[in-house]
Amino acid sequence: SYGLTQPPSVSVSPGQTASITCSGDKLGDKYARWYQQKPGQSPVVVIYQDSKRPSGIPERFSGSNSGNTATLTISGTQATDEADYYCQAWDSSSSWVFGGGTKLTVL
Amino acid sequence: EVQLVESGGGLVQPGGSLRLSCSASGFTFSSNAMHWVRQAPGKGLEYVSGISTNGGTTYYADSVKGRFTISRDNSKNTLSLQMSSLRVEDTAVFYCVKGGSTPAASDGFDIWGQGTMVTVSS
Numbered sequence: 001s002y003g004l005t006q007p008p009s010v011s012v013s014p015g016q017t018a019s020i021t022c023s024g025d026k027l028g029d030k031y032a033r034w035y036q037q038k039p040g041q042s043p044v045v046v047i048y049q050d051s052k053r054p055s056g057i058p059e060r061f062s063g064s065n066s067g068n069t070a071t072l073t074i075s076g077t078q079a080t081d082e083a084d085y086y087c088q089a090w091d092s093s094s095s096w097v098f099g100g101g102t103k104l105t106v107l
Numbered sequence: 108e109v110q111l112v113e114s115g116g117g118l119v120q121p122g123g124s125l126r127l128s129c130s131a132s133g134f135t136f137s138s139n140a141m142h143w144v145r146q147a148p149g150k151g152l153e154y155v156s157g158i159s160t161n162g163g164t165t166y167y168a169d170s171v172k173g174r175f176t177i178s179r180d181n182s183k184n185t186l187s188l189q190m191s192s193l194r195v196e197d198t199a200v201f202y203c204v205k206g207g208s209t210p211a212a213s214d215g216f217d218i219w220g221q222g223t224m225v226t227v228s229s
Binding site (some may be wrong): 019028035044049054084086088096098099101 | 142144151152153154166167168169202209210211213214216217219220221222
């Protein structure tokens with residue numbers, strides 16, 4: 001079955017750039033999505049189709065996807081960005097797959 | 108306002124059954140695939156099941172295949188998940204999620220319900 005791998009945790013200082021990676025076999029050939037989930041809340045999509053931002057998502061959130069790795073980048077990270085982030089992709093043999101999640105800490 | 112409201116969660120013994128429902132409003136339910144995603148306490152997101160607009164195509168995670176059945180009633184804007192032979196490891200918050208025009212569409216998963224808790228324990 002298809003798998004997506006994320007680092008368990010990433011730390012960043014306020015105002016700096018945070019990068020969260022998601023790795024999977026030929027992930028660049030698929031569309032990657034990213035979700036933000038804060039404690040006690042439902043997930044919210046922050047990036048879809050690799051790099052598109054839904055309305056209402058700040059411009060500091062951006063995404064890229066190439067080769068085996070998709071990356072979520074948060075520029076000028078704010079304290080309010082502290083959350084769990086999940087990547088997701090569709091695989092024809094496994095249907096939808098989520099990464100294990102990355103806890104972003106803003107120190 | 109686009110809204111998904113889940114119901115039906117609760118405490119059930121191992122081996123038991125439970126039926127979850129999701130009431131949709133604020134969008135054309137019959138034009139969207141729908142999904143169920145779960146999250147065990149303190150764990151990550153796990154895709155459970157999906158269904159096409161007319162119910163003719165369904166997807167299941169290997170972990171629930173043969174035990175869970177997804178269905179929809181477009182006349183009532185309702186999505187359901189019938190769960191049987193429940194196991195302790197099925198304990199999770201179950202989210203109803205709006206999909207795209209097809210289950211595999213990349214523009215879905217834009218709206219999530221608040222979730223309903225399912226606890227499997229003796």
